[in-house]
Amino acid sequence: MFEIIKAEMLTDNIYKLVVNAPNVAHACQPGQFLIVRTDEYSERIALTICDYDREAQTVTIVLQAIGASTMKMLSLKEGDRFADVAGPLGQPSEFVHEDIDELKKKKYLFVAGGVGTAPVYPQIKWLKERGIDFDVIVGTKSRDTLILEKEMEAVAGDHLYITTDDGSYKRHGMVTSVIEDLVKNEGRHYDVCVAIGPMIMMKFVVKLTKELDLPTIVSMNPIMVDGTGMCGACRLMVDGQVKFACVDGPEFDGFKVDFDGAMKRMALYKTEEGRKLLELQEGDTHKGNCGGEK
Amino acid sequence: MGEFDVKVRVPVREQEPEVRAKNFDEVCLGYNKEEAMQEASRCLNCKKPFCVEGCPVSINIPGFIEKVKDGDFEAASRIIAESSSLPAVCGRVCPQESQCEGVCVRGRMGDPVSIGKLERFTADWARENNIKPRVNAERKNKKVAVVGSGPSGLTCAGDLAKAGYDVTIYEALHKAGGVLVYGIPEFRLPKEKVVEPEIENVKALGVKINTDYIIGKSKTVDELIEDEGFDAVFIGSGAGLPMFMGIPGEQALGVYSANEFLTRNNLMKAYLDNYDTPINCGKKTVVVGGGNVAMDAARTALRLGSEVHIVYRRSEKELPARAEEVHHAKEEGIQFDLLTNPKEILSDENGNVTGIRVIRMELGEPDESGRRKPVEVAGSEYEIECDTVIMALGTSPNPLISSTTKGLEVNKRKCIVVEEETGATSREGVYAGGDAVTGAATVILAMGAGKTAAKSIDEYLSGK
Ligand SMILES: Cc1cc2nc3c(=O)[nH]c(=O)nc-3n(C[C@H](O)[C@H](O)[C@H](O)COP(=O)(O)OP(=O)(O)OC[C@H]3O[C@@H](n4cnc5c(N)ncnc54)[C@H](O)[C@@H]3O)c2cc1C
Ligand code: FES
Numbered sequence: 145m146f147e148i149i150k151a152e153m154l155t156d157n158i159y160k161l162v163v164n165a166p167n168v169a170h171a172c173q174p175g176q177f178l179i180v181r182t183d184e185y186s187e188r189i190a191l192t193i194c195d196y197d198r199e200a201q202t203v204t205i206v207l208q209a210i211g212a213s214t215m216k217m218l219s220l221k222e223g224d225r226f227a228d229v230a231g232p233l234g235q236p237s238e239f240v241h242e243d244i245d246e247l248k249k250k251k252y253l254f255v256a257g258g259v260g261t262a263p264v265y266p267q268i269k270w271l272k273e274r275g276i277d278f279d280v281i282v283g284t285k286s287r288d289t290l291i292l293e294k295e296m297e298a299v300a301g302d303h304l305y306i307t308t309d310d311g312s313y314k315r316h317g318m319v320t321s322v323i324e325d326l327v328k329n330e331g332r333h334y335d336v337c338v339a340i341g342p343m344i345m346m347k348f349v350v351k352l353t354k355e356l357d358l359p360t361i362v363s364m365n366p367i368m369v370d371g372t373g374m375c376g377a378c379r380l381m382v383d384g385q386v387k388f389a390c391v392d393g394p395e396f397d398g399f400k401v402d403f404d405g406a407m408k409r410m411a412l413y414k415t416e417e418g419r420k421l422l423e424l425q426e427g428d429t430h431k432g433n434c435g436g437e438k
Numbered sequence: 439m440g441e442f443d444v445k446v447r448v449p450v451r452e453q454e455p456e457v458r459a460k461n462f463d464e465v466c467l468g469y470n471k472e473e474a475m476q477e478a479s480r481c482l483n484c485k486k487p488f489c490v491e492g493c494p495v496s497i498n499i500p501g502f503i504e505k506v507k508d509g510d511f512e513a514a515s516r517i518i519a520e521s522s523s524l525p526a527v528c529g530r531v532c533p534q535e536s537q538c539e540g541v542c543v544r545g546r547m548g549d550p551v552s553i554g555k556l557e558r559f560t561a562d563w564a565r566e567n568n569i570k571p572r573v574n575a576e577r578k579n580k581k582v583a584v585v586g587s588g589p590s591g592l593t594c595a596g597d598l599a600k601a602g603y604d605v606t607i608y609e610a611l612h613k614a615g616g617v618l619v620y621g622i623p624e625f626r627l628p629k630e631k632v633v634e635p636e637i638e639n640v641k642a643l644g645v646k647i648n649t650d651y652i653i654g655k656s657k658t659v660d661e662l663i664e665d666e667g668f669d670a671v672f673i674g675s676g677a678g679l680p681m682f683m684g685i686p687g688e689q690a691l692g693v694y695s696a697n698e699f700l701t702r703n704n705l706m707k708a709y710l711d712n713y714d715t716p717i718n719c720g721k722k723t724v725v726v727g728g729g730n731v732a733m734d735a736a737r738t739a740l741r742l743g744s745e746v747h748i749v750y751r752r753s754e755k756e757l758p759a760r761a762e763e764v765h766h767a768k769e770e771g772i773q774f775d776l777l778t779n780p781k782e783i784l785s786d787e788n789g790n791v792t793g794i795r796v797i798r799m800e801l802g803e804p805d806e807s808g809r810r811k812p813v814e815v816a817g818s819e820y821e822i823e824c825d826t827v828i829m830a831l832g833t834s835p836n837p838l839i840s841s842t843t844k845g846l847e848v849n850k851r852k853c854i855v856v857e858e859e860t861g862a863t864s865r866e867g868v869y870a871g872g873d874a875v876t877g878a879a880t881v882i883l884a885m886g887a888g889k890t891a892a893k894s895i896d897e898y899l900s901g902k
Contacts, residue, residue: 167656181612185713187706188612212714228612230650369706372610372652373836374620374678375698381689386682391836405689408789 146226149202154291157209158259159218160194165229166201168193173240174266175363175395178203178231179371182220186227187213190368190390192263193232194292203229206262206291233371234394237267237338238361244274252278253326253334253358255319255349257341258285261292263363264340265299272299279326279334281305283319283345287312319345320352327356334358339398343410347403360398364389366409380406445548448477450555455769459740462624462709464631465766466530469552471509474559478507480544481551488541489553494886497521499538499553506556515564518557519571523596523640524589524885526565526632527618529558531730532882533760565635571600573643578602580899583668584645585653585839588616589881590674590872592640593888594895599643601896606668608651610838613705616676617873618881620705621697623734625741626763629704654838659846659868669902670867670895673854674888677873679836682829683726687783692720692791696727696735696830703738719744720825724794726780727830728752731878733763735828736772746772747822751779751799751812777801777812781819783827793823835874843868853877861891862898869895 150162168178177192195204209215239247256264261282271278280300284290286308296304307315307322326332337360339349346362353360366389369375373391381402451467458465481503489499498517505514518525534554542550580603584595587609595605613619618633662668680695682688702708708717723739725732728750736746753776757764777799784793798818801810840848847855847864854863854870861869871887873879
């Protein structure tokens with residue numbers, strides 16, 4: 145189990161893997177995630193499910209190397225095995241439970257930022273298979289960091305709007321300017337917006353969609369450990385209440401999420417992960433800082 | 439050994455406090471053969487053994503102790519195995535002072551017999567000498583699924599396998615053992631030496647363990663019955679969901695639930711250099727709570743190099759932790775700020791914890807638990823400077839199973855409702871026990887519940 149069937153480098157630090165994981169492939173739905181552990185010494189890393197094939201019993205995951213454990217994954221090849229793949233975890237996207245006829249009356253706007261494109265893909269695929277309308281905006285730094293363009297295009301056709309921060313490909317500018325363009329200038333109407341990407345992007349999308357009175361769902365990706373509601377590492381404030389992203393989410397009502405608090409919590413682990421990465425690259429000089437020692 | 443006073447228990451060897459405060463090796467070293475036989479000789483072999491009544495799984499205590507006294511350790515281990523499948527664990531973590539040892543007749547005039555330490559000795563001896571549990575040869579053609587591999591699940595699975603059933607455990611995490619592997623630290627319950635072999639013993643009975651398998655997500659309880667053809671299901675999924683106080687500042691950086699802190703260190707082995715898991719505990723740590731979980735978190739932080747304070751709102755007498763843990767924690771230099779309760783966690787502009795504001799408490803009238811209720815002393819607030827806060831306030835069952843199983847009754851604390859004598863839930867063929875039913879309790883109660891359910895499942899399936 146957990147064999148890597150296919151491995152593909154999408155950019156210089158984003159990797160796409162097709163993994164044999166019958167326990168996940170059998171049940172997963174758009175919106176859910178899984179947890180992988182590369183080997184005995186690795187952390188448990190939460191990753192969104194980008195695609196699944198129930199018959200072949202495989203799932204597709206897309207990962208960006210940011211810490212020690214994700215760096216390690218980059219060295220995996222076809223035929224290698226993960227120590228663990230557990231899931232699916234979290235709640236499926238809301239629309240999965242909705243009445244199809246009701247859904248057909250709605251129009252969805254998806255906003256994907258960076259690796260956030262990966263979790264958006266199964267959502268639009270699901271909707272497309274059921275004949276539901278949507279537009280998709282994909283934003284990324286530049287042409288080199290754009291991922292899954294062909295796959296997205298195959299599903300979304302001319303409903304796909306790509307924008308780059310530096311203008312090196314297609315539109316120039318942030319995803320928010322595309323939203324403004326579509327809604328304000330072209331007068332398009334949407335019933336629901338789904339925004340998935342870096343925390344800061346989601347924060348600004350929500351700021352705009354609030355003004356536009358466009359209900360917005362965001363997918364939160366805080367640090368997780370177990371993914372089953374046991375540790376509370378993934379907690380965030382939603383509407384003034386403590387929620388656990390792994391069991392209550394990962395998707396939440398964007399208007400109610402405390403983004404600033406969530407971003408601060410990310411920062412802690414970023415530096416810890418960063419330290420781990422340094423340790424991996426430079427040797428054993430960065431372990432922990434307990435007792436204030438180095 | 440010096441002069442033997444029959445009223446006093448044979449002392450057990452331990453690592454010195456100054457030494458162990460800096461390592462993760464087991465604190466208590468246990469008895470050797472001679473010490474165990476001498477301690478066993480203190481047992482009065484009572485006609486009416488209160489200790490057995492005090493034991494949630496009714497181990498034949500005088501029976502096994504008599505064998506220890508005679509030096510027949512294999513026979514002693516077989517007697518324990520009749521009632522318990524995890525004796526090396528229980529000998530280390532049971533609250534003996536409020537169970538078997540609490541009612542030992544020897545305790546009326548002196549020290550009670552060290553039943554826990556003798557159980558531990560016997561189980562360790564059996565493991566070191568490769569004594570394996572015996573299996574019932576007669577196989578029954580029926581399948582039972584067990585959800586969760588903590589003490590309740592392992593016990594239920596072990597008993598059913600012994601009775602000839604085909605048993606599969608489904609475990610959400612990557613390692614079997616439940617709290618025994620992710621919660622209780624190495625220095626109290628060694629993983630490779632003690633927990634893993636006990637789990638291997640359960641496997642040796644024919645039990646299959648599927649890790650990385652989340653019931654309610656990968657498959658639901660209904661799918662186990664309908665698609666996978668299980669004839670009965672036992673739910674022993676524990677009570678893992680940590681509670682927070684709801685005070686300001688709990689989202690600050692450096693505030694952990696005890697479960698996160700302990701999981702990072704125990705399951706994910708952050709304390710070992712060759713593991714990738716980060717753990718961040720600073721110069722001074724405040725642990726909030728007074729149970730075993732709080733003691734474990736505090737003593738872990740201490741070993742990682744931090745100064746540690748325990749903040750608990752009642753007095754020493756009410757500390758729910760095992761007496762031995764409190765004693766060890768004090769010896770190691772952990773400070774107890776008793777009758778004190780947090781009001782707010784303070785942090786700097788980057789959101790890092792800088793301290794905790796607390797208020798003094800005094801004990802008022804007894805509350806529904808019979809303990810005197812702590813009330814705030816007006817105007818007594820003060821601040822404790824610290825950079826890490828660990829919340830050890832208790833846990834409740836997670837909703838993964840209750841929210842995905844049709845017709846499974848839960849109470850308002852999200853605990854699964856069962857018939858106490860049988861462990862039967864509101865769903866036919868579905869049984870439950872352990873922390874998932876009681877809320878956070880003890881290893882031995884979870885084992886007791888697993889046993890009860892195994893017996894009921896056997897009766898249910900025999901009648902089918
Ligand atoms: C830090 C700490 C210290 C403790 N110290 C002591 C002590 O000294 N003495 C004592 O007697 N007790 C102690 N306890 C309490 C004791 O450990 C528990 O009461 C006992 O482990 C409960 O057993 P259980 O089988 O009900 O559940 P658990 O041990 O919690 O096991 C449940 C298992 O089920 C798994 N699971 C949950 N949901 C699912 C799902 N949907 N699908 C599949 N698997 C699932 C979990 O991952 C877990 O492995 C302590 C607890 C903690 C946290
Ligand atoms: S990841 Fe541990 S509770 Fe969510």
